[in-house]
Amino acid sequence: MKKFLEVAEKLAHEKPLGPKYRNRRLVGNFKGRWECHIEPGWLLVYLKTDQEIIFERTGTHSDVFK
Template sequence: MLTPINTKQFKKDLKKYEHKKEVLKELKIVMMYILKEEPLPVIYKDHTLTGNWMGRRECHVKNDVLLIYKIFPESREALFERIGSHSELLKM
């Protein structure tokens, strides 16, 4: 099992969802898949990112709620960087 690491920004982003129980429940499920190193079900649309986010992955926790994370296999860690909408996270 991977060790979770939450960035300060992830913790700040998460506060926006503290009253959205459905999102938090789904986020917990997604994070457990990641930490257990199990493939995410197709419904979460997990994929790699490019550009400024190269080396990271993104999945859809809910419709327009995205999770950006990075796996460090050598240190057995999962870095959870951001959670938010497309417009919040992927501004170009």
Template sequence: MFNLVVENLRNQIPLDEKFKDHALVGEYKGCRECHIKPDVLLVYRIQNNVLTLVRLGLF
């Protein structure tokens, strides 16, 4: 599942709704978060067409 999400992000393909992709605020302003699994979250940023994986962790 992780590889599918990263590949879609890398190719700028919108994620399926099941991944609950959304923008973040505060400390992570400018980043987005999606759910790889219900309890596994990926924080990422796309800036100047460069995908940066910021954080991966359990919720």
């Protein structure tokens, strides 16, 4: 949980995530959302608006994209 909170805090304060997080904009069914790797094998999908960040999915690749 600590690693999730570290990522959430960086996103909330608009701090860049380092390359190890592999933060990227998604396409297709997830267009408009972002994905980052909290750890290898632990993904977070989120939506950024001007006023909030909505954490939509977290888990393994197969959990998130099934």
